[in-house]
Amino acid sequence: MKLAITGTPGTGKTTAAQLLEPDVVHLNEVIRERGLYTETDDTRDSRVVDFDQTEAWLAEREPTIVESHLAHHFEAERVVVLRCHPEKLRRRLRERGESEASAEENAEAEALDVILVEALDRHADVYEIDTTDQDPSAVATEINRVLADERKPSAGNVDFTDYL
Incomplete structure (x- = not known):
């Protein structure tokens, strides 16, 4: 079974994934190291991914x-979407050196459920986990519950529209 862990930048994906089984691919690292992108977006300080090569x-x-x-753009039997309240997400991103514009763009995307909607458009089994007030080990435990089929798909339970 293939599991995708996705979410807006700053929701805790990498931190939680580091606590899971060793067979975790950190896709952003692979894209950067293997050159699986077509160009760089200097405005956003990011890479434009070559989805075909990455797939x-x-x-x-x-x-x-x-x-x-x-991760939700690729094949997976289950997709975990990590969520975080946009105010906390914005703070996390600023603390790790993101620009104000980038932090705000990501906070708004989180409030608008952008990644959740994209995941639901492509996948049937989507699981939302609110990481706002959870430590990484608790998030990893919930992800392991998804892997063990101990949790039912859940989407639409997290609402951050108060941020808008």
Whole structure:
């Protein structure tokens, strides 16, 4: 079974994934290291991903867990969308050096459920986990519950529209 862990940048994907089984692909690192992008977006200080090359790379390896804010764009039997209140998310991003514009853009995307909606458009089994007030080990425990089929799909339970 392949699991995708996704969410807006700053929701805790990488931190939680580091506490899981060793077969976790941190897709952003792979994209950067293997050059699986077509260009860089200097305005956003990011790379424009080559989805076809990235999909081919994933198909060759068939990892169990893929972690990235892009993971929901690829094949997976289950998708975990990590969520975080936009105010806290914005603070986290600023603390790790993101620009004010980038932090605000991501906070608004989180309030608007952008990644959740994208995941639901492509996948049937989507699980939302609110990380706002949880430590990484509690988030990893919830992800393990998804892997063990101890949790039912849940989407639409988290509402951050108060931020808007």
